[in-house]
Amino acid sequence: MFANSRSVTSNQTGIHSDLDRVVRRHLQSPWRAPIADHDAQAFARLQQWRQAQGAERALILDSGCGTGRSSLLLARQQPEALVVGVDQSAVRLERASKRFQLPDNLLLLRADCAGLWRLIAGEGWQLQRHQILYPNPWPKSAHLKRRWHGHPVWPTMLSLGGELEMRSNWLLYLQEVRDALAISDIHAELSQLPMQSEPLTDFEEKYQASGQVNWRLTARL
Numbered sequence: 001m002f003a004n005s006r007s008v009t010s011n012q013t014g015i016h017s018d019l020d021r022v023v024r025r026h027l028q029s030p031w032r033a034p035i036a037d038h039d040a041q042a043f044a045r046l047q048q049w050r051q052a053q054g055a056e057r058a059l060i061l062d063s064g065c066g067t068g069r070s071s072l073l074l075a076r077q078q079p080e081a082l083v084v085g086v087d088q089s090a091v092r093l094e095r096a097s098k099r100f101q102l103p104d105n106l107l108l109l110r111a112d113c114a115g116l117w118r119l120i121a122g123e124g125w126q127l128q129r130h131q132i133l134y135p136n137p138w139p140k141s142a143h144l145k146r147r148w149h150g151h152p153v154w155p156t157m158l159s160l161g162g163e164l165e166m167r168s169n170w171l172l173y174l175q176e177v178r179d180a181l182a183i184s185d186i187h188a189e190l191s192q193l194p195m196q197s198e199p200l201t202d203f204e205e206k207y208q209a210s211g212q213v214n215w216r217l218t219a220r221l
């Protein structure tokens with residue numbers, strides 16, 4: 001089961017023809033949808049935790065952290081920073097808490113990234129680093145607006161700042177991110193991950209074991 005992960009298949013063969021229009025529209029008009037109560041509660045928990053740990057410490061976000069493996073690695077590598085792993089799945093986060101001894105500088109938080117990013121941006125917080133590793137690809141062409149770069153939260157995500165790193169096993173996803181960043185006046189680097197690199201996440205490990213190529217995009221926001 002582990003080494004037979006299928007590559008992404010899509011009815012889209014190149015950069016989405018609506019990408020430019022969608023990104024520009026979102027850059028021009030801030031998203032005003034109401035914030036869900038559960039995201040407001042998650043943010044209140046984050047505020048309390050950050051205050052208790054030291055609000056002057058650098059803040060790192062691992063968005064869509066799944067089972068928290070990459071968040072734990074980051075927290076260990078950067079003990080002076082505060083690392084927040086965010087995921088909408090309580091099941092995945094619980095698995096992380098059972099599997100790992102979580103250090104004090106790591107908070108795993110259940111929230112919808114779109115709501116949480118808006119609340120963080122609303123307080124003017126700036127990130128040192130933001131990683132989004134193996135986001136749901138939403139490969140159907142009709143689902144462009146569910147991908148982070150086609151979502152109305154895109155300008156808010158950019159406003160959080162920091163070193164952005166995104167990884168995917170679907171090259172087209174990251175090529176679209178690179179184009180969306182260019183439309184937003186931000187330069188990005190896109191490269192193939194070495195096949196033998198130490199996996200940062202469970203999905204990365206699974207894709208590697210299935211012989212798939214993984215890709216990495218970095219940008220300074």
Ligand SMILES: C[S@@+](CC[C@H](N)C(=O)[O-])C[C@H]1O[C@@H](n2cnc3c(N)ncnc32)[C@H](O)[C@@H]1O
Pocket residue numbers: 063064065066067086087088089092111112113114132133134135136201202203204
């Ligand atoms: C493909 S998995 C990757 C998980 C992990 N980063 C890894 O590489 O192992 C995508 C993760 O993003 C989470 N996710 C998707 N949409 C989300 C959203 N809007 N807010 C928070 N988490 C989300 C899912 O629950 C899932 O755990």
